[in-house]
Structure formats: C-alpha cells, structure tokens
Amino acid sequence: MTRWKPDAAGRLTAAALALFDEQGYDATTVAEIAERAGLTKRTFFRHFEDKREVLFGGSEELLRRWEEAVAEAPPGAAPLAAVAAGFAPLAEMFEERHAFARVRARVVEANPELQERELMKLQRLADVVSAALRARGVAGNEAVLAAQAGVTVFHVAFARWVAQSDPAAFGGLLEESLQELRGLAAAGG
Amino acid sequence: MTRWKPDAAGRLTAAALALFDEQGYDATTVAEIAERAGLTKRTFFRHFEDKREVLFGGSEELLRRWEEAVAEAPPGAAPLAAVAAGFAPLAEMFEERHAFARVRARVVEANPELQERELMKLQRLADVVSAALRARGVAGNEAVLAAQAGVTVFHVAFARWVAQSDPAAFGGLLEESLQELRGLAAAGG
Numbered sequence: 156m157t158r159w160k161p162d163a164a165g166r167l168t169a170a171a172l173a174l175f176d177e178q179g180y181d182a183t184t185v186a187e188i189a190e191r192a193g194l195t196k197r198t199f200f201r202h203f204e205d206k207r208e209v210l211f212g213g214s215e216e217l218l219r220r221w222e223e224a225v226a227e228a229p230p231g232a233a234p235l236a237a238v239a240a241g242f243a244p245l246a247e248m249f250e251e252r253h254a255f256a257r258v259r260a261r262v263v264e265a266n267p268e269l270q271e272r273e274l275m276k277l278q279r280l281a282d283v284v285s286a287a288l289r290a291r292g293v294a295g296n297e298a299v300l301a302a303q304a305g306v307t308v309f310h311v312a313f314a315r316w317v318a319q320s321d322p323a324a325f326g327g328l329l330e331e332s333l334q335e336l337r338g339l340a341a342a343g344g
Numbered sequence: 345m346t347r348w349k350p351d352a353a354g355r356l357t358a359a360a361l362a363l364f365d366e367q368g369y370d371a372t373t374v375a376e377i378a379e380r381a382g383l384t385k386r387t388f389f390r391h392f393e394d395k396r397e398v399l400f401g402g403s404e405e406l407l408r409r410w411e412e413a414v415a416e417a418p419p420g421a422a423p424l425a426a427v428a429a430g431f432a433p434l435a436e437m438f439e440e441r442h443a444f445a446r447v448r449a450r451v452v453e454a455n456p457e458l459q460e461r462e463l464m465k466l467q468r469l470a471d472v473v474s475a476a477l478r479a480r481g482v483a484g485n486e487a488v489l490a491a492q493a494g495v496t497v498f499h500v501a502f503a504r505w506v507a508q509s510d511p512a513a514f515g516g517l518l519e520e521s522l523q524e525l526r527g528l529a530a531a532g533g
Contacts, residue, residue, distance in 0.1 A: 233531035267464075274463035275456075296500070300521065301528050303496040311488050332489065339490050340529030342422035 164202045166192040171209040172255065175262040180206070180269060210259055210269065213252070214276050218283050220244045225287035234293045238284055238305035239333055245309070246326035253322035260317040281306040308332045353391045355381040360398040361444065364451040369395070369458060399448055399458065402441070403465050407472050409433045414476035423482045427473055427494035428522055434498070435515035442511035449506040470495040497521045 170191035174183040185206055189199045203209055224241035232240065249256060263269040285302035289295060312328040359380035363372040374395055378385045392398055413430035421429065438445060452458040474491035478484060501517040 233528070235528050235531060270467075271460040271464055274467055275460055278459075278463055296504070296521070297524060297528060299500050299503075300496065300525050303500065304493065304525060304528065307489065307492040307496060311485070311492065314488075315485070332485070335486060336489050336493060337529045339422070339424050339486060339493065340526045342424060 163192075163194055163198055167194060167199055167202055168209055168255070171206060172258045172262065175210075176258050180262055180266045207269075207272065210262065211272065211276060214279075216248065217245065218280060220248055221280065222283050222287045225284055226290065228291075230291075234288055234291075234297055234301035235304060235333075237288060237291060237293075238301050239308075239329075241284070241305070242309075242329040242333070243326060246329060249316075249325050250322050253316070253325075256313075257317045260314075277306050277310060280309075304336060308336055352381075352383055352387055356383060356388055356391055357398055357444070360395060361447045361451065364399075365447050369451055369455045396458075396461065399451065400461065400465065403468075405437065406434065407469060409437055410469065411472050411476045414473055415479065417480075419480075423477055423486055423490035424493060424522075426477060426480060426482075427490050428497075428518075430473070430494070431498075431518040431522070432515060435518060438505075438514050439511050442505070442514075445502075446506045449503075466495050466499060469498075493525060497525055 167188060171183070171188045174187055174191060183206065185196055185199050188206065188209075189196045192199075203212065221241035221244075224244050225237050228237035228240035263273050281299075281302045284305055285298045288298035288301060293301065308329065312325065312332040315328045315332070316325045356377060360372070360377045363376055363380060372395065374385055374388050377395065377398075378388045381388075392401065410430035410433075413433050414426050417426035417429035452462050470488075470491045473494055474487045477487035477490055482490065497518065501514065501521040504517045504521070505514045
C-alpha cells in the first residue's frame with residue numbers, strides 16, 4: 156500500500172496552518188507555505204487567492220448551508236426555530252474539520268486583523284440568515300434579532316467546540332447553547 | 345449676544361464628520377479637518393490621536409457605563425436583567441449625541457475598515473459585559489451568551505434609533521428590542 160497523499164489544497168492548508176501557528180500569520184509568506192507543502196507558489200495560487208483564503212475559504216459553504224436550511228425549514232416554524240434548522244447541517248459540515256478548526260481558532264485569536272475579519276464573517280452570516288428569514292415573511296426587526304441571536308449561539312457553541320476534543324460534539328453544543336439562550340431570555344426581567 | 349462657539353474638540357468633530365460624509369473617510373486628511381474647523385493640525389492632535397478617534401472616542405465611556413450598570417444591578421437580578429440595567433444609562437448618554445450618531449452611522453456604513461472597527465468595538469463591549477456578569481457570579485457560558493444577547497439588542501436598537509428622528513427614542517427602542525428578543529426566544533422550538 157502506498158502512503159496516503161492528501162490533495163494539493165489539503166497539503167497547502169495543513170502547511171499554512173502549521174506555519175501560522177508556529178511563527179504567526181503575519182510572518183508567514185506564501186513561498187514558505189508552498190515550500191513546506193512541497194509545492195510551488197504557482198500551485199498555491201491555483202487553489203487560493205491569498206494566504207487569508209486558507210483560513211476563510213469555508214465561509215461561502217457555511218453561508219450557503221445555513222441559508223438553505225432556513226429556507227427549507229417547515230412553513231410554520233417560529234423565526235428562531237427556522238434559524239436553528241441550520242445547526243444540524245452546520246454541525247455535519249464542521250465535524251470533519253475539527254482538527255483544522257482548533258488550530259485555526261488559535262491563529263485567529265493571536266491576530267487582531269484576523270479577528271476583525273472573523274467578526275465581519277459572522278456579521279455577513281447574520282445578514283444572510285436575516286434575509287432568509289425575511290424571505291419567509293418574518294418582519295424586518297424580528298428577522299435581524301433572530302438571526303443575530305442564532306449567530307451568537309453559533310459563535311458561543313463554536314468556541315466551546317474548539318476548546319474540547321470531541322469532533323462530534325458540535326451539534327450537541329449548538330443545541331445546548333440555544334437552550335441556554337432561551338433560558339436566559341425567559342428569566343424574570 | 346455673541347454667536348455660540350463650540351469648543352475646539354466639538355468644532356473638530358463636526359468638521360471631521362461633515363468631511364467624512366461629503367467626500368469619504370479615506371479621502372479626508374487631518375489637515376482638511378483642521379482647516380474646515382478653522383484650527384491647526386496641532387490643535388487636532390491635542391484632542392485626537394488620529395482621525396479614527398473622532399468616530400470611536402466615545403467607546404470607553406460606553407464600556408465604562410455599561411460595566412458599572414451591570415456591577416450595580418440588584419444582587420438577585422437574572423443575568424439578562426443585569427445586562428439590561430445598562431440600557432437606561434446608555435440611552436441617557438447617547439440622547440444628546442443623536443445628530444452625531446446619525447451621520448457617524450452613515451460614515452461607518454460606507455467604509456469596510458470602519459465597519460470592522462465597529463464590530464471589534466461591539467465584541468469588546470460583549471467581553472466587558474460578560475466579565476462584569478462573571479464578577480456577579482454568573483457561570484462563564486451563561487455570561488457570554490447573556491452579554492452577546494445584550495449587545496445584539498443594543499446593536500439592533502441603535503440601528504433603529506439612528507434611522508429615525510427622535511433623539512429621546514433610544515431607551516424605548518432598547519426596551520422594545522429586548523422584549524422582542526425575549527418573545528423570539530420563547531416561541532416554540
């Protein structure tokens with residue numbers, strides 16, 4: 156049996172993450188990433204626009220999955236339930252990326268520019284989910300609040316998921332965080 | 345009676361905002377701001393570190409007011425109620441800044457870098473409120489969720505407040521948004 160060889164994009168991603176983690180994101184060049192992966196810069200740029208895309212390339216799939224899940228939630232679902240309909244497909248999408256997500260979280264945490272980019276991604280996610288709710292007939296103000304609440308739950312559960320070692324835990328953590336938010340909101344004013 | 349003359353910081357702020365709004369934030373220099381205000385660059389730098397501080401100089405007061413209100417909420421207050429204890433002092437602080445806030449919102453909306461900065465400010469706000477909740481004995485996960493939920497309510501109510509013309513409406517919009525969030529969280533799963 157030959158040794159398993161990941162695809163070029165996978166090798167470049169692994170090399171980039173390892174370098175970002177070891178020496179910092181800013182200090183890492185595309186040339187170093189390609190060299191570490193045993194590939195050329197040209198190959199890197201066939202797969203990624205820049206080094207930031209190694210960290211944020213998954214955003215589009217995340218947006219699309221959540222948007223679809225909200226659109227396909229049962230017609231009678233309450234706004235927050237329609238938002239939460241995205242949790243299972245998101246958990247499924249992320250499960251196999253746990254090792255990547257754990258290192259990625261550390262890299263983002265260490266770099267203010269990446270933190271800003273991450274917050275922009277979450278805001279864009281909230282905007283997309285909010286638009287998907289409005290398309291279901293949810294009023295504008297409620298759509299914004301429900302989408303932001305859903306992204307908050309996602310954000311908090313994601314932080315818990317990368318802080319522990321079980322890749323399959325994300326779905327449960329999303330559900331648990333949602334129930335905690337519901338409990339907090341129900342507690343006397 | 346002599347014509348009313350605002351203080352230097354006020355004149356610089358008004359000049360900066362007008363220029364940001366007219367010609368864009370990136371295109372505006374400190375020299376232009378000072379000139380428009382009839383003051384020198386040196387005076388500008390006695391009041392502001394850079395042009396960004398004209399837009400974000402109020403953040404520290406916002407953080408401090410909210411943090412204090414959470415700390416001083418009644419001992420038995422539920423986490424989200426302790427967070428909401430900041431709404432009245434924040435509404436009071438912002439009321440007199442409505443004209444500023446409305447133009448500022450337009451300037452930030454037009455500039456991705458300022459949007460990122462704004463999101464970082466909101467994240468820092470959530471972190472400060474969360475820490476204030478933990479200091480009250482609220483568990484870590486609940487503190488993060490309640491603080492993020494509070495910042496979401498603040499964010500949504502703020503957008504509504506700058507989109508309408510009554511400076512005194514902020515307190516009511518905060519309360520209304522909080523009740524909407526409670527309603528959304530209570531609606532069947």
